[in-house]
Amino acid sequence: MHKGRALICFKTAMQHDKILILDFGSQVTQLIARRVREAHVYCEVHPCDVGSDWVREFAADGHLKGVILSGSHASVYEVEDRAPDAVFELGVPVLGICYGMQTMAMQLGGKVEGSHSREFGYAEVRAHGHTELLKDIQDFATPEGHGMLKVWMSHGDKVTELPPGFKVMASTPSCAIAGMADEARRFYAVQFHPEVTHTPQGAALLARYVLEICGARADWVMGHYVDEAVARIRAEVGDEEEVLLGLSGGVDSSVAAALIHRAIGDRLTCVFVDHGLLRLNEGDMVMDMIAGKLHARVIRVDASDLFLGQLAGVQDPEAKRKIIGGLFVDVFKAEAEKLKAAGGGHRGVTFLAQGTIYPDVIESGGAKSKKAVTIKSHHNVGGLPEQLGLKLLEPLRDLFKDEVRELGLALGLPREMVYRHPFPGPGLGVRILGEAKREYADLLRRADAIFTEELRNTVDPATGKSWYELTSQAFTVFLPVKSVGVMGDGRTYDYVVALRAVQTTDFMTADWAELPYALLKRVSGRIINEVRGINRVTYDVSSKPPATIEWE
Structure with missing residues (x-):
């Protein structure tokens, strides 16, 4: 552990119940942990290769209430990553997500095969059998009365044969086993991703798992x-x-x-x-x-x-x-x-x-x-x-x-x-394109302050929130170019700034914010009139990807 320096690790107080999340390399494993924490249950994320001895030691304090196996970008046939055997021997509930479902199936005696029909993106899953995990959780019902979930899928492989003791919990037209459960051992698995916002009932599903099935106390406040x-x-x-x-x-x-x-x-x-x-x-x-x-x-x-x-x-x-x-x-x-x-x-x-x-x-x-x-x-x-x-x-x-x-x-x-918006470590140094001069920084500071002030003071009538609250990050960029303008009876030749405002839940992807034209007009007018040296204001309408949030 970090040889060469003394490291003070803040171990969580023993009185908290906890959930162990084993990470198989998914890009969204952190979202699993955030959803668990949102249910006010403490959890920790650790790599999948920690080993059975480590898992037993982690559980030795008696406060481990359940385990979650994350997804992965890989196929179960491409990598050898498996859950430590101790996970299935501790007597606590286990939830497998995507790859986590597949490795659970393989390790417990089921079969996983590559699928001719890969599922990536939106799907509708039918719940089966009124399992404790999915009972009364649905987005809509079919005319026949089947509960349906709107979910986000991202898989090529799929479980084709259930392990002994399991039953089908959910399915889609192209994936007969989209969820499985062994309720006697409290082992559950889903092929979709409940942690992402594209699965509307995902937070409810994870809260059901940690609070009701695992019985963890909601005391992480x-x-x-x-x-x-x-x-x-x-x-x-x-x-x-x-x-x-x-x-x-x-x-x-x-x-x-x-x-x-x-x-x-x-x-x-x-x-x-x-x-x-x-x-x-x-x-x-x-x-x-x-x-x-x-x-x-x-x-x-x-x-x-x-x-x-x-x-x-x-x-x-x-x-x-x-x-x-x-x-x-x-x-x-x-x-x-x-x-x-x-x-x-x-x-x-x-x-x-x-x-x-x-x-x-x-x-x-x-x-x-x-x-x-x-x-x-x-x-x-x-x-x-x-x-x-x-x-x-x-x-x-x-x-x-x-x-x-x-x-x-x-x-x-x-x-x-x-609740201030994120600000890069190098500060305005990377919001001034090219050379960072004191003159440029002074101009940018004043323009950016006007933009922020107007965002804070402008309320969206539909939500009752300010546009500063409705944007995840908003700032001004100084462009080292000059443009011709007219102020009063004279010609100007001054600098240009770009306004940037985005909305995102995770900063991995982001959409440009559709700010009201009246707000943009007011910001532009104030900057040009109040900041001598700037005569043109633009608005960045690029999403991430392909653009990044910051310009540099």
Whole structure:
């Protein structure tokens, strides 16, 4: 596990019931975990190759209530990935999804074959036999009274022979066994994906599984989690050691700061590096909230001249990212070394805190799987703990983003801060196309603030929500080109900006937001009239794919 650095893992308190999700490589495994957490049940995602001994150890505390086997992009005939045998020997319910259904069938004595009729996309599944999992869950009924589910399929192989003890639970015209159940052992499996939003009753199905079939307690609630997390931080850090946190102003680091400060008070020191590429008044807002209202100790470092100086003449977006990331580490390390050396009332910091969240842990493989560890290294860590000789503290590593936001509210952070749209680590450096100049950043900051203000102030009458709430991410991009315009009696030759607003549930795909024309007209008029140097505003109507959400 992460050789060469001390790692503080926040193990979940033993009193929580838990669900184990074994990941076979599906792109949507995280969605399974999110749906389980939405039912207020704690769960963990681990690679499928952890082994039976590991599974038994995971279950040894008596709080494992069920297992879910995820889907996979692979065929059961192409790979040897199977569920550890212990999964089917623990006496707890098991739910297989897509590939998880196929490996369950093969391991328990059924047959799986390649299908001539592959199913990808929307399908309608007929429920059979009133099983406990699907009972009374349906989207509509046929004239004959059969319950039907609208689902999302993604498979080529299919189960052709049931394992002993199983019965058919669901079917489609091209897949006679689209679901199967052994209710005596509480083993269930579905060929479709209940975790995706394209399966409308999927959340209800998963909630039925974890709450009723597994009997897990719905006690995973952020309001209750605060005291638990505070106690855990105090136990890890002790009564005298100090903690250093790199504060970016984003949601994760702000919530981490609030949580750690709640636990250890002024033994937390935050370092806030202002690289000159933040949003309008963002630095002041962060200081007002974390230092002013929470009374946490924050060191603000104005490094804008350093960053913008190093970025001069640099056009390539990846080169800009590397420069910004490298300089941030250098500035942060310099401040950390001062604090580590103690003095000025400090005993000397021994912990480095980071706002790592659960998707980061999953994507980095959790350091448990020989395969998963090669996926990618987590961007937050970046080698800093071992370089600084500090122990790592990650108080949010159990939480998904929506849970981090809920925790922030429970800690008293304002909703406006907690529900801010995502902002890239390099800041405006990658929202200015080409060279990032101070002049460009100043223009972009003001234009972006106008766009955000109008989105917040414009309410959609159909939903009663602001357009800021109705968009997942909205921002302004500075284009390093000039266009001719007319203002008053004179000709102008000024810069162009593009507005970008998208709607998405997972940021893997996204649709451009169909903002009202009146809103766009108002934003355009204000930017052109209030931001001297910009005379043209465009709106980006590209979805992802083929475009990405950010321009760089």
